[in-house]
Amino acid sequence: MKKLYVAAAVYATLGLLAGLFYRTYTVAQDFTGSTQLAVTHTHLLALGFMVMLIVLALDATLKISGSRSFSWFFATYNAGLLLTVGVMVWHGMLQVQGETEVSGAVPGIAGLGHILLTVGMVALLVSLRAPVRDAVARRQA
Template sequence: MKKLFYSAFAYMVIGVLSGLFYREFTKGKDFHGFTQLSVVHTHLLTLGFIVLLIVLILEKLFTLSKSRLFNWFFWTYNVGLVLTAAIMVWHGILQVDGVTEVSGAIPGIAGLGHILLSVGMVLLFMALRTRLFGTAVKHDDGTPATIAR
């Protein structure tokens, strides 16, 4: 539970700081127009701070961390979010600096980050399902059995 709390707090701080960076960096470079930097703030606050606060509530209600899938969710989701936000910052800085031709690696890495976020969400729902409904298993003779949460 503590890692969810501190992670949500960290994303809140980093999200606010990314908004400050966007404002000051674009103002300092006298940049007017769209840049990826403008959406890093909302990505970190929504996908980091708010989502992890919701997961913290679910943890308190259903003890999600008892599911073997929870750690897989936590680390996959966080790696995906950090990767996504980092590449958005990098791409945004390039945009503000006037770089028009960027490597194809930038959208590829951003896509990988989004895939990891999606996999993390699926793992979260699978962990939540096991805590809500138990895990279906079969006896040695093949008849269904259920392990209660």
């Protein structure tokens, strides 16, 4: 549970810093268009901070953090989110600097981040299956 709390706190901090960076960087570059930087703030707060708080509540209720599939969730989900947001920052900075065409590496790496997020979500669902089944059985007994 402590790892989930720390992850939530880190994502909250990163989300707020991403919003600050977006505003500061675009103003300093005199940029007024649309950029990927604009959504890094919300991605970190929603997919990082809020998801970690929800999983923390699930762990407090269902004790899921001891399973091997939960370890897979935590590692792959966090790696996927950090990779995805990192590519968003990279792509956003290129957009602010006027780069209209980006290398195929940008969507490729972003896709890898999304794949890791998906693997993490599946692992979370697997780690929830037995505790939810047991909780339902206890209520019916």
